[in-house]
Amino acid sequence: MILLEVRTGSVSNFFQLLGVLVIFVMVLGLTYLTTKWIASYQKGRSFNKNLQVVETLKLTTNKYIQIIRAGDAYMAIGIGKDEITFLTMLTKEQLNAESLEELENSSGTVENFSEVLKKFKDHLPKK
Secondary structure: OHHHHHHHHHHHHHHHHHHHHHHHHHHHHHHHHHHHHHHHHHHHHHOOOOEEEEEEEEEEOOEEEEEEEEOOEEEEEEEOOOOEEEEEEEOHHHOOHHHHHHHHHHOOOOOOHHHHHHHHHHHOOOO
């Protein structure tokens, strides 16, 4: 009789563990789907065609210089912890042609990870 109770208890424990694992997997799945939905929602809201960061240079921990495109105009700005400072207007001819090509090619398209990894592998030195 004691042996029967032990077996029944272990079977019950197994089904409880299985139930907890199923609930855990369901919570993970819901978390994944929610994260994907929020990311696509934010991407749709933040994507615009008039303002775009062309390039960023980090000077110190909290100071940057950025070249931004606003419409057809390019400008350099300084970004600090609590302020943004206009530095100068730039013409398209003053900018590096490669960075402009990358900017124009990337507008509206998002590379997937495999494309980025392939580009990285192509830039690695050959043995």
